[in-house]
Amino acid sequence: IGVRSAQDIGSRITIDKPLTLSGFEGKPPIDVTASLSDDEAIAVESDDVTIQNLDLSYNDLGRDNDIHLISGINRNGITVRDLDITSNASFDTNAIDIRGVDLEIVDNTVTDAGIQVQHDSESGGGSVTISGNSVTESDSGSGGIKDEGIVAFTNDIGLNDFSYTIEDNRVRDAGTPAIKLTDLSSGESPQDVNGESDKQDQIEA
Numbered sequence: 205i206g207v208r209s210a211q212d213i214g215s216r217i218t219i220d221k222p223l224t225l226s227g228f229e230g231k232p233p234i235d236v237t238a239s240l241s242d243d244e245a246i247a248v249e250s251d252d253v254t255i256q257n258l259d260l261s262y263n264d265l266g267r268d269n270d271i272h273l274i275s276g277i278n279r280n281g282i283t284v285r286d287l288d289i290t291s292n293a294s295f296d297t298n299a300i301d302i303r304g305v306d307l308e309i310v311d312n313t314v315t316d317a318g319i320q321v322q323h324d325s326e327s328g329g330g331s332v333t334i335s336g337n338s339v340t341e342s343d344s345g346s347g348g349i350k351d352e353g354i355v356a357f358t359n360d361i362g363l364n365d366f367s368y369t370i371e372d373n374r375v376r377d378a379g380t381p382a383i384k385l386t387d388l389s390s391g392e393s394p395q396d397v398n399g400e401s402d403k404q405d406q407i408e409a
Contacts, residue, residue, distance in 0.1 A: 205223055205224070205225050205226070206226055206227070206228050207225070207226070207227045207228070207232050207234070207258065208227075208228060208229055208232060209232055210232055210233045210234070211232065211233075211234045211235075212234070212235045212236075212237075213234060213235070213236045213245055216244060216245060216246070216247055217245065217246045217247070218247045218249055219246065219247070219248050219249060219250055219253050220249045220250050221250050222250055222251060222252035222253060223250075223253060223254075224253075224254040224255075224256065225246075225253075225254070225255045225256070225258075226254070226255075226256045226257050226258075227256070227257040227258045227259070228257065231257055231258055231259040231286075231288060232258060232259065233259040233260075233261070234258055234259065234260050234261070235261055235262065236260055236261070236262045236273060237261075237262045237263050244272040244273065244274065244275035244301075245260075245262065245272075245273050245274070246273065246274045246275070247275055247276070248274065248275065248276030248279055248282060248302070249276070249279075250279070251279055251280040251281050251282075251304075252280070252281040252282075253276070253279070253281070253282050253283070254282075254283040254284075254285070255274060255283070255284050255285075255287070256283070256284070256285045256286045256287065257285075257286045257287070258287050258288070259287075259288040260273055260287060260288070260289045260290070260299075261289070261290040261291075261292065262290075262291060262292065263291075263292040272297070272298060272299065272300070272301040273289060273291075273297075273299040273300065273317070274299070274300050274301070274302065275301045275302070276301075276302045276303065276304065277303045277304070277324075278303060278304055278324060279302070279303070279304035279307075280304050280305050280306050280330075281306045281307075282302050282304060282306075282307050282308070283307075283308040283309075283310070284300055284302065284308070284309050284310075284312060285308065285309070285310045285311050285312065286310075286311050286312065287312045287313070287314075288312075288313045289312065289313070289314045289315065289317060290315045290316065291314075291315065291316040291317035292316070296317075296318075297316075297317045297318070298317060298318045298319065298320040298355075299314050299317035299318065299319065300312070300314070300318075300319045300320065300321075301320045302320075302321050302322070303321070303322035303324045304322075304323075304324050305323065305324065305330030305331070305332075306330050306331055306332075307321055307323070307331075307332045307333070308332075308333045309321055309332075309333070309334045309335075309337060310333060310334070310335050310336050310337065311335075311336040311337065312336075312337045312338070313337075313338045313340075314337065314338070314339045314340070315340050315341075315342055316340075316341055316342055317339075318339060318352065318353050318354065318355065319334070319337060319339060319353070319354045319355070320354075320355045320356075320357075321334060321354075321355070321356045321357075322356075322357055322358065323356065323357070323358050323368070324358065330367075331367045331368070331369070332356060332367075332368050332369070332370075333368075333369040333370075334354060334356060334368075334369070334370045334373060335369060335370065335371050335372050335373065336372045336373065337354065337373045337374070338373070338374045338375075338376075339353035339354060339373070339374070339375045339376070339382075340375075340376045341353075341376065352375075352382060352383060352384040353375030353376075353382045353383065354370075354373060354375060354382070354383045354384070355383075355384045355385075356368065356370065356383075356384070356385045357384075357385070368385065368397045368398070369397075369398055370383065370385065370397060370398065371398055385397065
């Protein structure tokens, strides 16, 4: 599905089949504010979905709790790339919240919001790639990055069979650490990050 010109999204978009949603002839600007009464502007409810090449912005409609621009839970094969995202919310948000396996979050530029990725597979395996992203807190308002700039995690599953590629990301003016990778329950480190198994080597990688 191609998007050519500026758009305002008035209600949540649900993607319930494999497809690519892409801007062309530049990155068309899209204001998704009016759709956020449903917690997310774009809900991914299918495997094998790509969202790319769009300029997205939003504010909080006077809300005081977390919202997500793009959200997907228990999905396989999701790619989010080449997006420009600007939050004008009055509280901290994660613009991208994707959970599943074989996920690629690459080459996105996010201002005043964070990126959250959950590697979610009870059987282990699969991969997550988070690379080439720029996350910036501008100090232009009261809202900003939620927690760390980029968070990758599992919960109650452990990281021992998971493979991560996390490289060439830039996080500016966020909390510490800027990029966090953890199992929320056990605090384990993953088996493989950028090909490294030793914890210190993973941090340096």
